[in-house]
Amino acid sequence: MSTPIPKSHKRVVAIAKRAPLELHTVPTKAPEANEVLVRVSYAASSPLNLHVADGNLLGGLPNVGWNGAFAGSVAALGPETQTGLKIGDPVFGFTWRDNKEKSGQEYLTAPETMMGRIPDGADERAYATVPDSFVTAWHTLRTELGMKLPWPKPDGWKPRNVDTPVLVWGASSSVGWFALPLLKWAGYTNVVATAGMKHHERLKQLGATKAFDYRDGDVVEKLRDAAGPPGFRYFVDCIGSLEGSVRPIAQIAGPGSTIAIMLPVIVRTATETVEPIYSMDVKDPEIHVDWKDGSNPVGVRTHFYTKDEFAANNLQPVVMPALLQSGDIEPASYRIMEGKDMLERAEKALSLFRSGAVSGERLIWSTS
Incomplete structure (x- = not known):
């Protein structure tokens, strides 16, 4: 049974670089063809939110809604929807293209292909940790690295290069959490994975065959030894830090390798007192990375996943729920942000990212 659609609702908005977030009252957009109106229960913050709020990444300010993953319930359906969703169904997804789709608000309106159904009785907070990171991991492996991720996967299927060395740098990150499984x-x-020592055993359960501490002064040599000749063929840089991951990887990546780097490249990290510097070009001569001849660094823009017709239509509504249901992937660990309203909760998440205090968990907050 449907409920009346409110004329307006609250949305968290970034208005200027490093300025306090604001809570705006905005019109609620009724769903059009193939769209769904979702009553958002929980939103997940990510480093991208910090990049936008502190660095105006991609130049969207002012009035940028808080985007990322969400969990909620179907409040209304537009005409011609085809995925079988019904009013009241619990859903989760990753939406971003304009403010009506952003997750940091009480209601969002987005295409039905950008969300999947949550099983009845499941923890919707846990499901809110999945969509943006899962989509990024899938897009990185399949599109940017060209690795084989068949769907549906045939029984007994194995990739041709099953034992080719793969390095996932920053594997305890939210993207690494899904790349490994x-x-x-x-x-x-x-x-092979790199992460802080405390995460190693869990990463091996997720799919890493070996794990190394990225803080180790000899980590580059240890990783070269772990790969053996001719070295790693594929790299997933889940961090994109110039000093922390990009330059160390450049010392390891040899001819014939492809290095997928999460954008932006963080040239200078944001703190409470320092404004960040970013680059959207992994080959930018101004950031001075000594890539070896024959290596192929590429920048990952998750939003481009919709250029793949299969992924655009199936990744979130079909593949993501199915892999969760089968247990091949699982939600990430999470921490709930507390506060008097969603503005305070979003600010707390932003401050934790700015202080570097987030490791191996997602930051989730209620929109109520």
Whole structure:
């Protein structure tokens, strides 16, 4: 049974670089053809929110809604929807293209192909940790690296280069959390991870065959030894930090390798007192990365996943729920942000990212 659509609702908005966030009252957009109106229960903050708020990444300010992953319930359906969603169904997804789709608000309106159904009785807070990071991991492996992720996966299927060395740098990040089990599900058997020592055992359960501490002064040499000749073929840089990941990887990546780097490249990290510097070009001569001849660094823009017709139509409504249901992937650990309203909760999440206090977990907050 449908409920009346409110004429307006609250939305968290970034208005200027490093300025306090604001809570705006905005019109609620009724769903059009193939769209769904979602009553958002929980939103997930990510480093991208910090990049926008502190660095005006991609120049969207002012009045940028808080985007990312969400969990909620179907409040209304537009005409011609085809995914089988019904009023009241619990859903989760990743939406971003304009403010009506952004997750940091009480209601969002987005295409039905940008969300999937949550099983009845499941923890919707946990499901809010999945969509943006899962989509990024899938897009990185399949599109940017050209690795085989067949869907549906044939019984007994294995990739041709099953034992090719793969390095996932920053594997305890939210993207790494899904990249490792996706590689395991797809049959890749030689996956090396870097992360803080406390995460190593969990990463091995997720699919890493070896794990190294990125803080180790000899980590570059240890990783070269772990790969053996001819070295790593594929790299996933989940961090995109110039000093923390990009330059160390450049010392390891040899001819014939492809390095997928999460954008932006963080040239200078944001703090409470320092404004960040970013680059959207992994080959930018001004950031001075000594890539070896024959290596192929590429920048990952998750939003481009919709250029793949299969992914645009199936990744969130079909593949993501199915892999969760089968147990091949699982929600990430999360921390709930407390506060008097969603503005305060979003600000707390932003401050934690700015202080570097987030490791191995997602930051989730209620929109109520």
